[in-house]
Amino acid sequence: MAANYEIDNIDLKILEILLKNAKKPYTEVAKQVFVSGGTVHVRMKKLEDMGIVEGTTLKLDYSKLGYDITAFIGIFLSKSALYDEVIAELKQIPEIINVHYTTGNYSMFAKIHCKDTQHLKDLLHDKIQRVEGIVRTDTMISLEESINRSIQLDPKNH
Template sequence: MNYEIDKLDRQILQLLMQDVTRAYTDIAKELNVSGGTIHVRMKKLTEMGVVTGSQLLINPSAIGFDICAFIGVYLEKGSAYKEAQELMRQIPEIVELHYTTGSYSMFVKLICRDTKHLREVLNEKMQAIPGVSRTETLISLEESISRQISIN
């Protein structure tokens, strides 16, 4: 569903995407509107489902998690997805899970401390899930781009 958001909504979102901790009063001053206007607009954007929350981003390597890996998961059959997805939700190292078309049934992004930890997650957790026939692992050497969608 496409929502009708105007130029002011886009400006507010752009500023908050750059720094979610920025005060509404600061945004209001920059955009020459009242703080109440920003609050009302954000409430509207949240109710419409355009804004779904905010989050604190942590640099995983700064806390000892040095491996980012992407796992292509092959399921024995598509009907195993729902149960596999629920079991994967319980694996804290998994930070993203996608149900996909193409070669893989599922595509997973996970963060681990090191290669030993990655092996444990793969062998003892992911590959033990009923319906998972095999996995294919890609290790990220560097994340060059990480950003939100452009709303300009």
């Protein structure tokens, strides 16, 4: 059923509202979009079935949980053919929040959270740089996250 579903402006408005506040009740979303709460629920289910919406997440302030350092790590692989093996190992390191397979200077680019510089050093030395296939890393410590948002959905592109 959802495979033939065409996304329209109502879907985009629903997504835009929920991107700002995923906890907003469907009844409130419905009022803003001028549809019923049931309509919002059905449309969200279709968007989930299509893989456009992938669950919900919490946004944490890691510094308040004792993780004072956010860092980005450029990872150089000895061979790109080792990507699958390397990513399987990196998935086992809980401080790694996300990894992107990239073009450009790095083979991979990772975001991590650490408690302090010693934790970062240990993570790099004892875990990440010991992964077979990683030949070098380049670490950048974030001083501040100035922008963290979703893209604006443009109804004209759908």
